[in-house]
Amino acid sequence: MDLSDLRKRLSGRRIFHAYIVTGGTGEKRLRAGELIARAAVCSGAGPAPCGVCRDCVKALRGVHPDIETVRSQRKDRELTVDSMREVRSRAAVVPNEADRSVYIIADADLMNLQAQNAMLKIFEEPPGHAVFVLLAENPLKLIPTVRSRCETVTLPPEPEEEPGCRRLAEEIIKAYTSRDSLGLTRALSPMEKLDRTEVSELIPALRAIAVRAVPEKDLPDFSDTLDEAELMARANVNAGHIAGLLLGRLCDTRKR
Ligand SMILES: [Zn+2]
Structure with a gap:
């Protein structure tokens, strides 16, 4: 079931007891989970x-008493059996205002095995009014018996990062690694026309490619140079100056 199927089913007021929302980004998964929650409480x-309706408005404001988002309180983000047991006991109580109560489990794939078994117990005897929405980046971390009891909603993948920026980063690194200073001058020249946002996208793209493309011994200098470029970008220095810094530093490094 993808997002459009989900919308269709929700609009027909067909709500399942349990969902797994996967795909997309963390943010998109949460939004899909909230959409399910609103449909479930809508009166x-x-x-x-x-x-x-009153329920939709409260849900949209994030103050609906029958919608709860469960997150790990721990540093390592692991969801423990205790938090799942708490969910279980709260879910057994009838909803406050709506016909259903909804539990959105953020990062459900971080439930350890014990927690998943506690979840499974809820699924085996689900309270009639409760809806569980498991958000999971990696649904394969959920045990098959949990997965089989849920409707899986797969969100479309996110579009790749801005291809122009990626291509430019590839060109710059290619010239740098081939020790071609003229090529580097040419590769960096389109950078002068970039706006602030584009520069702030280019730097992480350079970093990502450098990790696999720049020789180990040059990486520390390369990385320092990018740190400096990033500081300049944050201080609103124009793209031409940042390109100048990169050219000076990267040619310099080559001579060492
Ligand atoms: Zn409504």
């Missing part, structure tokens, strides 16, 4: 979520 007429 309006017509396709759900209606967006205007």
Whole structure:
């Protein structure tokens, strides 16, 4: 089931007991989970979520008493059996205002095995009013018996990062690694026309490519140079000056 199937099913007010939302980004998964939650509590007429009923409005404001997002309180983000047991006991209680109560489990793939088994116990005897939405970057970390009890919603993959920026970064690194200072001058010249946002995208792209393309011995200098470029970009120095810094530093490094 993808996002458009999900919308169709939700609008027909067909709500399952448990969902796994995967694909997309963390942010998109959370939004899809919130969409399911709104549809589940919506008390309006017509396709759900209606967006205007008392329940939808509270859900949109993030203050609906029957929608809870469960997150790990631990530094390592692992979801423990204790937090799942708490969810289990809260889910057994009838909802406050809506016909259903919804538990969005953020990073459900960080549930350890014990926690997943606790989740499984809930799924084996689900309270009629409860809906569970498991957000998971990697659903394969969930045990098969949990997966088989959930409707899986797969969000479309995120588009690749801006290709122009990526291509430019590739060109710059190619010239740098081939020790071609004239080529480097040429590769860096389009950078002068970039705006602030584009420069702030180019630097991480350079970093990402450098890790695999720049020889180990040159990496520390290369990385320092990028740090400096990043500081300049944050201080709003124009792209031409930053390109100048890169050219000076990167040619310099080559002579060492
Ligand atoms: Zn509504």
